Amino acid sequence: MKVITVFFILAAVGVLSGCATFLAPKTEDKGAASGVEEGAGSSPGTRDRKAVEVLRAIEYALSLENAVWDERKSIHSREDVIGVFRRGFGSKKAEEITDWVWISAVDREGNTVEMLNPGEPVLEIPDRIEVLEYGNRTATAVLTYGEKKEGPVVRAGHSIVATLENEEGTWKIYDTRVSTQ
Numbered sequence: 514m515k516v517i518t519v520f521f522i523l524a525a526v527g528v529l530s531g532c533a534t535f536l537a538p539k540t541e542d543k544g545a546a547s548g549v550e551e552g553a554g555s556s557p558g559t560r561d562r563k564a565v566e567v568l569r570a571i572e573y574a575l576s577l578e579n580a581v582w583d584e585r586k587s588i589h590s591r592e593d594v595i596g597v598f599r600r601g602f603g604s605k606k607a608e609e610i611t612d613w614v615w616i617s618a619v620d621r622e623g624n625t626v627e628m629l630n631p632g633e634p635v636l637e638i639p640d641r642i643e644v645l646e647y648g649n650r651t652a653t654a655v656l657t658y659g660e661k662k663e664g665p666v667v668r669a670g671h672s673i674v675a676t677l678e679n680e681e682g683t684w685k686i687y688d689t690r691v692s693t694q
Contacts, residue, residue, distance in 0.1 A: 564644045567652040567677060570684035571642055574601025578636040581614060585629060591615045594629070603678065603687035610635060633666050639673075652677040652684065655692060 581588065581597050588594055594615045598607035613635045617627045639656035646653050653676055660670040672692035677684045 563647055563652075567644050567647050567654060567684055568642055570601065570677060571654055571656065571675060571686065572638060574686050575636045575638050577601050578610075578614065578634055581629065588629065591617065591627065599685075601685055603680070603685050606686055606688065647677075650679050652679075656689075 577598055577600060580600075581594055584597060588597070591611060594611045595604075595607050598610050598614075602610065614630055615627065616630045617625065620626050637658070640659045641655075641657040643655045643657070644652065645655060653674065656673045656675055658668070658671055658673070661668045673689050674692050675686050676688040678687045679685075
């Protein structure tokens with residue numbers, strides 16, 4: 514009985530904390546590390562280190578919007594916001610996200626007003642992350658978001674393919690596109 518209770522508690526904590534599912538890569542780029550066991554049943558000890566790095570980099574990048582709000586007292590410009598997003602995204606993608614998070618407008622008196630956008634969050638940790646392939650310089654993963662029927666933001670389920678590049682030893686998301694599968 515204790516084992517079942519502990520299992521359900523751990524499952525609830527996992528769901529509430531928004532943890533992602535890891536699946537080992539199905540293919541590898543040239544130079545990718547080997548020895549990866551296939552399938553979601555692999556134990557943490559047998560997962561390939563590089564695939565886990567990619568998974569963690571995606572989760573980290575998608576949590577950076579929270580970092581912007583946590584650091585809001587030290588953010589005074591669009592460049593400050595881009596700087597936060599550059600920790601987990603390529604420069605172009607960091608600028609695209611900043612366009613949603615940073616507002617620059619002209620008020621009635623002609624003054625430029627700039628500030629963080631207090632609207633709905635732009636980034637969200639997906640329900641599932643599957644690292645498809647990775648090498649020394651690039652990686653590809655599918656981020657799957659389930660249907661959301663309640664709350665301030667309602668959406669259909671969908672998947673996004675993310676392309677990452679290893680920038681000076683740090684995996685960063687450089688491109689994303691909606692999956693057609």
